[in-house]
Amino acid sequence: MIVYLARRLLALAGVLLAIAAVTFLIFYVLPADPAAAACGKTCSAERLADVRVHLGLDQPLWRQFADFLTGIFTGRTLGTGQYAVTCDFPCLGYSYESSLPVWDLLMDRLPVSASLALGAAVLWLILGLGAGVTAALRKDTATDKALMVGAVAAASLPVYFTSVMLIHGVIRIAGLLPYPTYQAFTDNPLGWASNLLLPWTALALLYAAMYARQSRGSMIEAMAEPYIRTARAKGMPERTVVVKHGLRSGMTPILTIFGIDLGGLLAGAVITESIFGLPGIGRLFYGALVNSDQPVVLGVTLLAAFFIVVANLVVDLLYAVIDPRVRY
Amino acid sequence: MAAPLLEVRDLRVTFTTPRGTVRAVDSVGFTVESGRTLGIVGESGSGKSVTSLAVMGLHRGAVEVGGSVALAGQELTGLTERELGKVRGRRMAMIFQDPLSSLHPYYTVGEQIAEHFRVHFRSGRAAARRRAVDMLGEVGIPEPARRAGEYPHQFSGGMRQRAMIAMALACEPELLIADEPTTALDVTVQAQILELIARLQQERGLGVVMITHDLGVVARVAHEVLVMYGGRAVEQAPVDALFADPAHPYTRGLLDSLPRLDTADDEPLPFIPGSPPSLLLPAPGCAFAPRCPRAAERCTGERPEPAAYGDGTGRTVACHFAGVRAVEEAAR
Structure with missing residues (x-):
């Protein structure tokens, strides 16, 4: 029973991980730029670059994914310097639209x-x-x-x-x-x-x-x-x-x-x-x-x-x- | 004279199917006395199981049952389901071919026996539980108190059939109907189950109806035998008389198909050619005529009715040539 439960929980984690990865990938290949979405309609090129860094979009994909997963379990800090925002456990990131924690x-x-x-x-x-x-x-x-x-x-x-x-x-x-x-x-x-x-x-x-x-x-x-x-x-x-x-x-x-x-x-x-x-x-x-x-x-x-x-x-x-x- | 324990007269069971009506059992009658065993023999589709279900009132669906079934003088046909429920399981009980699927997989064996007892005797749970353990012990299940808490899948095939018997007899019925109780079991277990039924029969004076296609089982346990073919009784006789002098060609064919110890190893086993009749389009004559070695023109046109045969031991045979053949053989 214990062994069965442990095995099932492990499989459960695996399924969730796979789903997260696939969803992540789909957004990566989508033509829409998340930074532009987050930045809003009146956005300068300079601000856009900042937002990109702030959201970690300048990082390689695997890095972004790893950060996302870490955030779920430990919380994380988004962005750096004056724009740094702490996102508490369980962190699923911030909505680009409303800037509220997901x-x-x-x-x-x-x-x-x-x-x-x-x-x-x-x-x-x-x-x-x-x-x-x-x-x-x-x-x-x-x-x-x-x-x-x-x-x-x-x-x-x-x-x-x-x-x-x-x-x-x-x-x-x-x-x-x-x-x-x-x-x-x-x-x-x-x-x-x-x-x-x-x-x-x-x-x-x-x-x-x-x-x-x-x-x-x-x-x-x-x-x-x-x-x-x-x-x-x-x-x-x-x-x-x-x-x-x-x-x-x-x-x-x-x-x-x-x-x-x-x-x-x-x-x-x-x-x-x-x-x-x-x-x-x-x-x-x-x-x-x-x-x-x-x-x-x-x-x-x-x-x-x-x-x-x-x-x-x-x-x-x-x-x-x-x-x-x-x-x- | 007191009424016999079970008296079935002119039993007719008709199914309505999309392709027409099927008379699965036609004009079958027999009696069973306390302490006696009636063997009902026949091949698949001969109507032997349908007969037993009709006696218990367990037929379902588009079925019409005619004739009379009386238990110790009480007529059972025409009773409401509610009235029949008081007799069924209480005064007559039934066990089935496959004890695994006949027991509910989700309830313990003890619970399934106890609920039976509770329904008929309105006893408390503890008393019913004790009864279940006692019954399991009585049918020879070791450690009955522990086994009562186990589920059917934890029992072996033979143990399951013992449990079924324990359940059937928990309410002290007068009549036990056993529908091929040993068919799904291996040979050594078969013998044990038959012995168990025989012992319980003796102890309790049970009337038993043993339905089987196995003439070996019949020879072993039955006092009287009813041979069914195509939904009809073709021969009825005391067991010794039947084996000594089978009067109906079908019975003769069945006995001839049994392997014997005194024939050569390479001699092919005799068999009855052809296949069982369609009950959907019954022939006007004798149902066995197309397969019968003795069939004459009369057989295909005129249905033989059961008639007394032999020396007044109550034998009946439904064959135009039943007597004739005996004479022929005596002359030989």
């Missing part, structure tokens, strides 16, 4: 994206698994067919369509909710929930549809296992057969996709956040990409990768808890 930008927006992701996840698990398991238990009936047609329809609607329809229908026509403005959970839990209700719904619909199809399939498979027949032969009530014997094995495959999906969403949902005006990481990323704000793009990419690989690791460790045959 780490602070990420941490400011993480609660928004996490609120969106977690709320939507609760919603899509309830909807998706509910529909999937119901369909599986009523396989080939009208209920099953209706649910699966609904799932295909929901899965084929892009988020930007459902989002706009929700805004139009619920806010503009029905006037049930105000246009969402994000409120922190800690300030106003009710406002937090009511403002996130539509984004949650828009995001959850898509995922719920995919989860309904997935869970239907794996539940049908689980309920066809010989041990389900054994449970029935023992005279167990059908509810116990389904819940205790069927669901436990039927839901195991769902865990894998859920880990990856949630991990990916924690670092921001670009489209949903943009449409609903949520100040999350997804919107930060979009803005940074448009403006070639390399440190921010790099920071978001690394954070997203971090969430996904950690979620994967957690899922794998959970497998050992769920399935006694899995041992590390």
Whole structure:
């Protein structure tokens, strides 16, 4: 177990390092000059050269990359002399656009994206698994067919369509909710929930549809296992057969996709956040990409990768808890 | 006279498939008495497993079951799932061919036995747990208290089938249906499992239905034998009579296909030519006619019904020529 964990953590570090390197390289080959971006529109040639030195852009690429990595773990000092700025651990650099530490930008927006992701996840698990398991238990009936047609329809609607329809229908026509403005959970839990209700719904619909199809399939498979027949032969009530014997094995495959999906969403949902005006990481990323704000793009990419690989690791460790045959 | 432990009459099981209806079991009847073993023999697709599942009420999907299944006089067909749940696992239990996939991989063996006991006796967890350990001990699993906490994958094949038997008998059923319980096990373990079932049968006066394609198993454990072919009972007889004088050409073919010690090594093993009938398009006559060495014109047109055969020991045979052949052979 310890050995396994150590090996997995090492691999995790390797993946993150590779992602950081690739993202770094992509920016290096891009035609946009980071110094010009940082310097702004009214920039003299002299100032541009200063900025270049200040940002360390005069250094060779490997050196810049090494400095960047060191900064993450120990913090670093950017620039020299009177322009020197200390960037505290964990240092992901400064945004060229806003001159704020990337780490602070990420941490400011993480609660928004996490609120969106977690709320939507609760919603899509309830909807998706509910529909999937119901369909599986009523396989080939009208209920099953209706649910699966609904799932295909929901899965084929892009988020930007459902989002706009929700805004139009619920806010503009029905006037049930105000246009969402994000409120922190800690300030106003009710406002937090009511403002996130539509984004949650828009995001959850898509995922719920995919989860309904997935869970239907794996539940049908689980309920066809010989041990389900054994449970029935023992005279167990059908509810116990389904819940205790069927669901436990039927839901195991769902865990894998859920880990990856949630991990990916924690670092921001670009489209949903943009449409609903949520100040999350997804919107930060979009803005940074448009403006070639390399440190921010790099920071978001690394954070997203971090969430996904950690979620994967957690899922794998959970497998050992769920399935006694899995041992590390 | 008291009702027999299990009485099945005119059992019919029909599946609806996209390609048409399939009558998997047709007009099958038999009885099992306490302390006795009925062997049901047949090849794959003969309807023997479907018969046992129908008796337990475990058939699923687009299935129609007709006829009568009575356990100690209580009619089971037509019971609601809820009512049947009180009988199933409590008064009749079943074990299956593959004990690994028949046990839930995520729960300990002890828990799977205990939950069975809890459902029917509404006992507490501790009592059910003790019962599980006792049962594991009774089926010959060493260190039952420790093994009860292990998972099925930590058991060997034979131990798993023992655990299945422990589970099946945890609620003291009167009838045990064993669907090919030794098929997935190697030969020495097979013998141990059969001995175990025989011992428990004697101790508890269990009625046993042993479903198998293995005539060796039948010869070893059964008192009566039902031979099935194409979803129908073709021959029913006490085990000794069946082996001594197989009346149906199919039974005869099965017995002839057994390797014997007294034939030469290089002599090819006899076999029944052809393949089992399609149940989707049943022929109007005898299902075995296309493969039968004795088939006459009558066989393809007119289906033989089970009829009494022999000296009044309750044998029945469904063959137009059952008696004729015996006469022929006697003359030889």
